[in-house]
Amino acid sequence: MTTPRTVELVVNGEHRAGDAEPRMLLSDFLREQLGLTGTHVGCEHGVCGACTVLVNGEAARSCLMLAVQAAGTEVRTIEGLGGVDDMHPLQEAFWEKHGLQCGFCTPGMLMTAVELLESTPNPSLDDIREAISSNLCRCTGYQTIVEAVQAAAERMQGEAQ
Amino acid sequence: MYVGQAIRRREDERFLRGRGRFVEDITLDQPIAHAAFVRSPHAHAAVTHVDTAQAAAMPGVLAVLTGADWTAAGHGEAEGVWPVKDMSGADSRTAYRPLICVDGVVRCVGEIVAMVVAEDRHQALDAAEAIEVAYEEKPANTITAGALDPDIPLVHPAFGTNEVMVTEHGLKEETEAALANAHHVTEVVVPTNRVTAASMEPRAYLGHYDRVNDRYTVWTTNQAPHIVRRYFTKSLHIPEHKLRVIAPDVGGGFGMKLYHYPEEGLVLWGAIVCDRPVRWVGTRSECLLGDTHARDHHTVGRMGFDENGKILGVKFETLAAFGAYESQWQASITNAYHFTMLSLAYDIPAIHTQVRAVYTNATPVDAYRGAGRPEAVYQVERMIENGAQEMGIDPLELRARNLIPPEKFPYQTALGITYDSGDPPVLMGKIKALADYDALRAEQARLRAEGQWMGIGISAFFDMAGAGPVKMMNDLGAKVGCYDVASVRVHPDGRITVFAGSHSHGQGHETTWSQIAADRLGCDIDHIDLVEGDTDRVPMGIGTWGSRSLSTAGMAVYTAADRVVAKAKRMAAHMMECAPEDLDLADGEFTVKGTDRKLSFAAVANASYHSGDRPSDLEIGLEETSFFDPADCTYPSAIHLCVVLVDPETCAVTLRNYWAVDDVGTVINPMVLHGQVHGGLVQGIGQALMEECAYDAESGQYLSGTFMDYAIPHAEDVPSFGLDAHFTRALGNPLGAKGAGESGTIGAPACICNGVIDALWHLGVRQITQPMTPKKIWRAIEDAKRTQH
Numbered sequence: 001m002t003t004p005r006t007v008e009l010v011v012n013g014e015h016r017a018g019d020a021e022p023r024m025l026l027s028d029f030l031r032e033q034l035g036l037t038g039t040h041v042g043c044e045h046g047v048c049g050a051c052t053v054l055v056n057g058e059a060a061r062s063c064l065m066l067a068v069q070a071a072g073t074e075v076r077t078i079e080g081l082g083g084v085d086d087m088h089p090l091q092e093a094f095w096e097k098h099g100l101q102c103g104f105c106t107p108g109m110l111m112t113a114v115e116l117l118e119s120t121p122n123p124s125l126d127d128i129r130e131a132i133s134s135n136l137c138r139c140t141g142y143q144t145i146v147e148a149v150q151a152a153a154e155r156m157q158g159e160a161q
Numbered sequence: 162m163y164v165g166q167a168i169r170r171r172e173d174e175r176f177l178r179g180r181g182r183f184v185e186d187i188t189l190d191q192p193i194a195h196a197a198f199v200r201s202p203h204a205h206a207a208v209t210h211v212d213t214a215q216a217a218a219m220p221g222v223l224a225v226l227t228g229a230d231w232t233a234a235g236h237g238e239a240e241g242v243w244p245v246k247d248m249s250g251a252d253s254r255t256a257y258r259p260l261i262c263v264d265g266v267v268r269c270v271g272e273i274v275a276m277v278v279a280e281d282r283h284q285a286l287d288a289a290e291a292i293e294v295a296y297e298e299k300p301a302n303t304i305t306a307g308a309l310d311p312d313i314p315l316v317h318p319a320f321g322t323n324e325v326m327v328t329e330h331g332l333k334e335e336t337e338a339a340l341a342n343a344h345h346v347t348e349v350v351v352p353t354n355r356v357t358a359a360s361m362e363p364r365a366y367l368g369h370y371d372r373v374n375d376r377y378t379v380w381t382t383n384q385a386p387h388i389v390r391r392y393f394t395k396s397l398h399i400p401e402h403k404l405r406v407i408a409p410d411v412g413g414g415f416g417m418k419l420y421h422y423p424e425e426g427l428v429l430w431g432a433i434v435c436d437r438p439v440r441w442v443g444t445r446s447e448c449l450l451g452d453t454h455a456r457d458h459h460t461v462g463r464m465g466f467d468e469n470g471k472i473l474g475v476k477f478e479t480l481a482a483f484g485a486y487e488s489q490w491q492a493s494i495t496n497a498y499h500f501t502m503l504s505l506a507y508d509i510p511a512i513h514t515q516v517r518a519v520y521t522n523a524t525p526v527d528a529y530r531g532a533g534r535p536e537a538v539y540q541v542e543r544m545i546e547n548g549a550q551e552m553g554i555d556p557l558e559l560r561a562r563n564l565i566p567p568e569k570f571p572y573q574t575a576l577g578i579t580y581d582s583g584d585p586p587v588l589m590g591k592i593k594a595l596a597d598y599d600a601l602r603a604e605q606a607r608l609r610a611e612g613q614w615m616g617i618g619i620s621a622f623f624d625m626a627g628a629g630p631v632k633m634m635n636d637l638g639a640k641v642g643c644y645d646v647a648s649v650r651v652h653p654d655g656r657i658t659v660f661a662g663s664h665s666h667g668q669g670h671e672t673t674w675s676q677i678a679a680d681r682l683g684c685d686i687d688h689i690d691l692v693e694g695d696t697d698r699v700p701m702g703i704g705t706w707g708s709r710s711l712s713t714a715g716m717a718v719y720t721a722a723d724r725v726v727a728k729a730k731r732m733a734a735h736m737m738e739c740a741p742e743d744l745d746l747a748d749g750e751f752t753v754k755g756t757d758r759k760l761s762f763a764a765v766a767n768a769s770y771h772s773g774d775r776p777s778d779l780e781i782g783l784e785e786t787s788f789f790d791p792a793d794c795t796y797p798s799a800i801h802l803c804v805v806l807v808d809p810e811t812c813a814v815t816l817r818n819y820w821a822v823d824d825v826g827t828v829i830n831p832m833v834l835h836g837q838v839h840g841g842l843v844q845g846i847g848q849a850l851m852e853e854c855a856y857d858a859e860s861g862q863y864l865s866g867t868f869m870d871y872a873i874p875h876a877e878d879v880p881s882f883g884l885d886a887h888f889t890r891a892l893g894n895p896l897g898a899k900g901a902g903e904s905g906t907i908g909a910p911a912c913i914c915n916g917v918i919d920a921l922w923h924l925g926v927r928q929i930t931q932p933m934t935p936k937k938i939w940r941a942i943e944d945a946k947r948t949q950h
């Protein structure tokens with residue numbers, strides 16, 4: 001029952017494989033089997049959003065998903081968000097607007113914001129507050145995160161035109 | 162000048178790219194084993210039998226350890242750093258939190274009874290489940306208010322009481338007289354709710370023992386790594402020079418990560434026993450239960466006013482929860498940080514306070530952002546609000562009449578503490594303008610006529626931050642010296658490494674300490690790196706807590722940098738054949754005043770290490786260390802003002818506006834300052850409206866063990882904040898900085914509660930305990946209706 005099986009999937013554009021017991025969470029699989037420790041676990045019961053990754057383009061809580069369920073999917077994590085020499089506009093905006101303090105919630109916040117801006121390129125401030133309310137941050141008070149997402153949206157809109 | 166600039170943080174890129182290195186992320190060249198714990202499911206019970214045989218035989222299990230093993234190994238307990246005397250002069254009735262149950266009695270839910278170390282986490286958890294523990298339940302009490310009542314079960318029967326100690330401060334007779342002669346006396350019972358820091362990163366520890374070299378290493382989610390070594394001298398009896406403590410990236414601390422938690426000592430013990438590195442990462446439930454809790458005061462207050470609303474005196478009687486054991490810093494709250502600050506921003510001639518610390522069968526209480534000051538502000542501000550309402554004086558106006566006027570600074574409070582600088586009337590003027598207060602009152606009247614419940618809340622306070630000085634904190638009970646340390650090492654190429662005894666877990670020291678150092682050293686900020694959080698690399702440190710790092714470690718950076726410059730100037734003067742006083746240092750170059758003769762700082766650094774041509778009495782090298790003991794604590798001040806709307810249908814509170822005007826002295830980086838204020842405000846909002854560590858009164862079971870049950874604010878629950886500032890210089894340090902880490906959490910609970918009471922005063926509501934949930938608000942309105950009929 002607990003025999004590990006090999007899970008194959010695409011992570012940040014690369015084909016990856018690793019062993020997972022059936023009970024292994026996707027968050028643990030990413031962190032422990034694939035060494036992608038940017039995905040954080042803040043509650044392991046689906047409330048804090050720190051573990052948010054994109055699975056086939058949709059935000060998912062990797063602590064609520066088994067690794068075996070992710071077999072064959074395309075997963076995006078924080079490590080794939082920026083390039084070697086540049087960063088995603090959201091990363092830049094979080095940096096400019098002080099959208100992070102301890103940095104623990106940041107990967108999950110960023111991946112949540114990526115999903116928002118990919119589906120709603122021009123969100124209102126209320127849209128942003130609502131979208132990031134899936135994630136907890138204990139440091140920032142959220143205001144600078146909201147401002148960062150707005151700034152990134154404006155920049156991405158500008159670039160798209 | 163870098164100081165004062167909102168430059169973006171130098172530490173951010175690694176977090177933005179997911180390359181932070183937290184304890185859970187550390188890898189070693191040996192495989193790491195995992196620990197799991199068996200915890201008491203009872204609030205109070207005798208442990209009659211522990212059977213580990215089955216667990217020990219399970220796959221992957223390396224060791225199963227109990228309290229009996231701990232005792233047999235001769236290990237000890239974590240000693241407090243702030244032991245205090247009872248006011249009678251006797252030692253307080255101290256029972257420190259054991260790392261593992263050693264005396265056959267568990268005194269709160271979650272107390273550790275056994276530990277399993279196994280190859281992987283799942284094996285450890287499976288084996289922990291297979292350990293059989295037999296308990297005999299005893300009666301328990303988790304409620305602070307009744308802890309000293311006659312029939313309440315004793316947490317430590319050997320003491321014969323649940324009282325840890327009793328302390329009194331202030332002017333007793335004067336206060337009684339003031340209350341007796343007052344035109345009006347307000348009395349309110351004001352309990353502060355038990356909350357917890359709930360940093361997003363759970364606590365985690367990794368222990369390693371290198372048998373060959375007899376060296377120990379602990380990676381820990383801790384805010385004060387050098388103090389961790391001190392704890393280990395008593396728990397595992399490891400000499401300080403044998404133990405390396407590394408606090409890498411830490412995901413928020415808020416005071417809660419300042420202590421020697423049981424799991425921290427136990428993983429290193431496991432590593433020694435198993436000869437393998439051992440890690441434990443807390444689950445959220447373990448953390449909500451086992452992280453120190455905070456606040457939990459039960460207070461009765463009386464405040465007397467003259468006919469103009471001038472406060473004549475105030476008296477408090479408080480029961481302060483310690484939980485089942487005394488945590489290492491807990492007594493600093495009752496004996497240093499709470500009573501001292503009860504005058505807030507007001508000129509109150511007579512104050513008297515009595516605090517009785519009590520044991521209950523609940524998680525130990527210790528410092529959490531604000532530590533004693535949120536309680537003090539809540540207690541005093543709730544009196545002022547009700548007093549103003551009862552006397553029919555506008556609440557802001559009544560406060561304004563009582564603020565400490567600028568000409569009274571330095572101002573000594575009735576509790577003997579002296580605020581060095583501040584100007585509360587200016588803060589009040591600013592917040593009144595920022596919020597457009599008169600328009601808000603008009604709006605409130607209009608809405609009330611329409612049946613809408615709008616309230617305006619205010620709080621005005623001082624904070625005691627920046628601990629020490631060493632002597633002052635010793636006098637208040639500290640057994641750790643409250644200074645801090647920095648070394649500035651100039652390398653031969655002129656680039657600089659700063660080593661500091663503080664620890665950044667969100668505060669941004671890599672940026673702000675570099676701003677300070679770059680200004681003093683006249684260099685590019687990118688020529689500086691910062692090292693913190695490693696006892697083998699940083700000479701000494703007292704760590705980051707109590708809004709102290711800027712005015713202690715930051716000043717040590719400042720002072721050490723100045724010493725480096727003084728030494729470098731001597732070398733440069735020798736090389737340039739002039740006097741050191743003739744030299745200016747800026748932009749990486751020494752210049753002879755009034756000439757164009759220049760020499761680069763890098764050339765001087767190189768010569769400092771490699772040239773034999775030097776003043777005969779000038780030592781080789783360019784590195785200086787400062788142990789900075791501040792001349793005084795710092796006293797930041799602030800006034801908060803908020804608008805709440807209470808929904809008459811659902812009794813839900815909407816926090817519509819929040820303004821804060823802060824005086825934090827000199828600002829190093831305004832962006833970082835605003836971040837600190839915002840984050841603190843949201844934690845204070847959580848305390849006011851939704852957070853509570855709740856216990857079932859009957860069974861003592863803990864009810865807040867997940868983020869579904871312990872509610873912390875989401876983005877949608879809070880508004881955008883309106884901030885303003887007014888700066889007066891701190892007098893105790895050369896930069897004039899006061900610190901800003903706690904203003905938000907200190908002021909927000911009182912401010913919001915006052916707002917809700919203001920919204921409901923006309924309905925007869927006088928007090929609602931925090932968190933002010935819709936259910937409690939509805940109940941308060943119903944109760945008020947009943948008493949009015």
Ligand code: FES
Pocket residue numbers: 040041042043044045046047048049050051052061062063064
């Ligand atoms: S760790 Fe997945 S939601 Fe908290």
Ligand code: FES
Pocket residue numbers: 099100101102103104105106136137138139140361412413667
């Ligand atoms: S930055 Fe610390 S939890 Fe969000």
